[in-house]
Amino acid sequence: MAIVVETKATRSAGLTPLPLEQPERPSFADLARIYLDRLYGFCVRLTNHPSDAEDLVQETLLRAMRAYDGLREPTRAKGWLFAIATNAWRDLSRARGREIRTVPIDGPDGNVDEFSLFQTIAIEDPFPYSDELHLDFLRLFRDEDVAAVFGSITPAFRLPLILTVIHGFSCKEAAAMLEVPLGTLLSRLHRGRKQLERGLWDYAVANGLVTTTDEERP
């Protein structure tokens, strides 16, 4: 559409002037529709429960709708929505008497921090005739297996993984969203990865996907 600037000529021609072009701010509804699927995916992984995720998506959108005028850069809406969802989940968990934190999150975490899935697979050698031992181990896991293991990671350590690995935020952005120092974020990320590695191995053993050296092989 051509922009008509008001002048004597346009007035005499009866043309109605439009305001000069300005960067268009999307409506909240349009913005929410763009990010809705990703927000739901984030909430499912955060809560680890579909009905909790539904409540959280709705609560997040209500809070975001009220705060939208304060969002200066709509291009950063995804991070803004996820930060609101994270805070809302903390509040909902507290209201239900459940804290997100389930272990002392910056203290030692048993021997999980030292666990190496790569080394464990090499030592246990669950597929003696395989040329791709490590990759064959990962091929054992169906989507629901991965989801079950991922959901078992301590929430405070799972959250940095969700933000960085799944949704592509940088560690710096994730630290800002969670309002923690970068060092704390990196430490939690490390422990989340270690719990993931340990969880995959324990899940494989518990579900009979691999045979360990402790068990008899035929």
Place this chain on the structure above:
Amino acid sequence: MIDCREAVRRMWSYLDHELAAKPVSEFEAHLETCQRCCGELEFNRHLREIVADDERAPAIPPDLRSRIEILLAGGDDPTGQPT
């Protein structure tokens, strides 16, 4: 030259593109001489991919989408709370 222990420590940050230029070049120089770390990097790359796979994200339920559309259209708060 960094050793295997340091290379393993940097591995996930490398995959996350979170390492600065110098640590990256040290890490990559180590990989050129260490087949074991190459194998572990490849393994971690696949491990990262199965977690990051967005296809694993469940689809939003249709009835939730409908409730949200009502909310976005300025209708009632779907949670029943006054807005």
